[in-house]
Amino acid sequence: MGAVLERARDFGHRSRRTLLLAGITGALVGLAVAGFEWVTREQVLDRLLTAPLWMQAGAPAVGLVLTALALRYLAAGASPATSEEYIKNFHESDRRLDLRPVVGRVVASVATLGSGGALGFEGPSLYMGAAIGSGLQARWSRFFSRDETKVLMVAGAAAGVAAIFKTPATGAVFALEVPFQDDTARHMLLPALVAAAVSYLVFVAFAGTAPLFAVAGSPPFDLRDLGGAVILGLACGAGARGFAWVMGQAKRLSTRGHPLVRAVVGGAVMAALILASNAIYGSTLAAGPGYRTLEWVTEPNQTLWLIVVLFALRMAAVATTVGGGGVGGLFVPLVVAGALTGKAAGVLVGDTTTTLFPVIGIAAFLGAGYRTPLAGVVFVAESTGRPGFVVPGLVAAVFAQLVMGDVSVSAYQQHGRLGHLERRFDLPINAAITGDARTVAPDVTLTEFYDHHLLLNRQAQVPVVDGNRFVGMISLYDLHDTPAANWPTTTVEQIADRNWPVATPTWTLRDAVRAMEGADCDALPVTDADAQFIGLVTTADIVQLDRILGEA
Secondary structure (H helix, E strand, O other): OHHHHHHHHHHHHHHHHHHHHHHHHHHHHHHHHHHHHHHHHHHHHHHHOOOOHHHHHHHHHHHHHHHHHHHHHHOOOOOOOOHHHHHHHHOOOOOOOOOOOHHHHHHHHHHHHHOOOOOEOHHHHHHHHHHHHHHHHHHOHHHOOHHHOOHHHHHHHHHHHHHHHOOHHHHHHHHHHOOEOOOOOOOOHHHHHHHHHHHHHHHHHHHOOOOOOOOOOOOOOOHHHHHHHHHHHHHHHHHHHHHHHHHHHHHHHOOOOOHHHHHHHHHHHHHHHHHHHHHHHOOOOOOOOOHHHHHHHOOOOOOHHHHHHHHHHHHHHHHHHHHOOOOOEOHHHHHHHHHHHHHHHHHHHOOOOOOHHHHHHHHHHHHHHOOOHHHHHHHHHHHHOOHHHHHHHHHHHHHHHHHHOOOOOOOOOEOOOOOHHHHHOOOEHHHOOEOOOOOEOOOOEHHHHHHHHHHHOOOOEEEEEEOOEEEEEEEHHHHOOOOHHHHHHOEHHHHOEOOOOOEOOOOEHHHHHHHHHHHOOOEEEEEOOOOEEEEEEEHHHHHOHHHHHOOO
16 A cells, blocks of 8 residues: 555656646747747748838748758758657657757748748747757656656647647647547646646737637527538538648658759749739738738638639648748648638628638638647637637538548648557567577478477467478468378478468568468468578567567
C-alpha cells in the first residue's frame, strides 16, 4: 500500500511540474507569435497592401526568392514545411524536433507571408510553438517519463494556433487532432489547454480580443438549415479532396528544379493572379493569407460567378505559393475556401443577409481538409461567438468527412495511434530473423523428417536447404499427400513446396506479415538475391519482439 501511495504522490508531483512547464511554454509562445505577427503583418504585409499595384504584384517574386535563400543558407537546406514537420515528428517517438532549421524557416515565412504569399500565419506559429516546447522539454527532460516525450511539443503547437487565431480551445483541439485522421493524441489534453490559454492571454495583451472575422445574423437553425448543411458538407468534402490533390501536386513541384527558378516562376504567376483579381474585384484579393477575402464574403449581393472566379484565383494563388517554395500554413486557405463555398451555397438558396452558410462551409472545409472535424467546429464557435452556427457546422463537418475518405492535405497523418505490435511492423525484417533456424537437407527421407523434426523438435514448417541454397519449404501438411508406406523412400526435396513465399533483407515486418497472411503460413524464409538462405521469420518471433528488443 505504501508503494502505491508513493507512486501516486510521484505522479502528482510530475503532473504539477508538467502543467507548470506547459504554462511557461504557452507564455513564451504567446510572446513569440505576437512578435512574429507584429513584424510580418503590421510592419510588412499591411504596408505592402497599401502600396502601388505594381509593387503588390512584384512583391511575391521577391519574397519567394528571399524564402529560397533563407531556407538554403539559414535553415541549411531544410524544406518549407512547418506544420507538416510537427505532424511528422509527432510520430517519431525516438527523436526530438530538429531545432537547427527553426530560425531559417521563421525568416523564410516572414519573407513569404510579408510579401503577399497566399498562405496562413498559423503554420509558422504552430511550428514556433512546437519548437519552443520541444526545446524546453529537452532542457527539463528529467521531469518526463518515456511516454511523455512529446507533451511540451504538443502544448507549444496548441499555444501557437491559439495565439495567432485568438482561439484557445481551437489551438488545443487542433494540436491534439491533426496528427491523426481518425484519432487524437493521448494524455496531453490538460497541458495543451494550459499552454493554449496562457498563450492566448499573452497574445491578446498585445493584439486585443477582436475576433478573426465578423459574422452577420444569429440564426435559429431549423430542419431546412440542417438539410442545407448536409448538402454543403458533401460539397465541401468534394472541394477539400480537390484542394488536397492540388496541394499534393504543388508540393511535388516545390522539390523539382532550382529553388531560385521556382521562386521566379512562382512570383510571375502570382503577379498575374494579383493583377487579375485587382481588375475583377478592384482589390488584390489573390495576395495575402485571405483575411480580406473573408471580409469580402460577408458583403451582401455577391454574384455566383464572382464567387466561383475568386475561389479559383485563391486556389491558384495558394498552389503557386506552395509550388514556388513558400513557407506558411494551409489552415487559413482552407478556411477561405470553405467560406467561398458556403457563400456560393447561400447565393444559390437566396440567403444573402446572414453568414450562416459561409460559416458552415468553414467548419466543413477545414475539418475535411486536415481531417480535424472537432477543430473545425470549435474554430467556428470561438471565432464567431455565435452558438447558432455550431450545430449546422457540426452536421456539415461530419458529411464532409464522409466524402473526404482517406485523403488529407497532410502527408504525415496516421489513421490512429499504433499499439506495440503495429509499431513493430515498421521495423526491418532482420529484427526478427532467426539466423540459426533448423533446416533440413534435400536428401532426408520423410521418415527421418517426421522423426527428427516433427516429433523431436516440434517443427511444423521447415526450410529445405542444400548447402546454403534455399530449395523450398516442407510442412506437416505436405506429408498427408504421401502414403506412409512411401516415406522411407521419398525425400523432402521431392515434395518440398517451391512456391512458398520468400522474403528479402530489404523487407519490413509489415511486408513479412502480409506475405504470411496471403499464404496462410506461420514461417517465412529469408534469402538474398542469389537464393542463399539467411534465416527464418515466424509469427511467434514477431509477437515476442518485446523480449527480443528489450522493450517490455
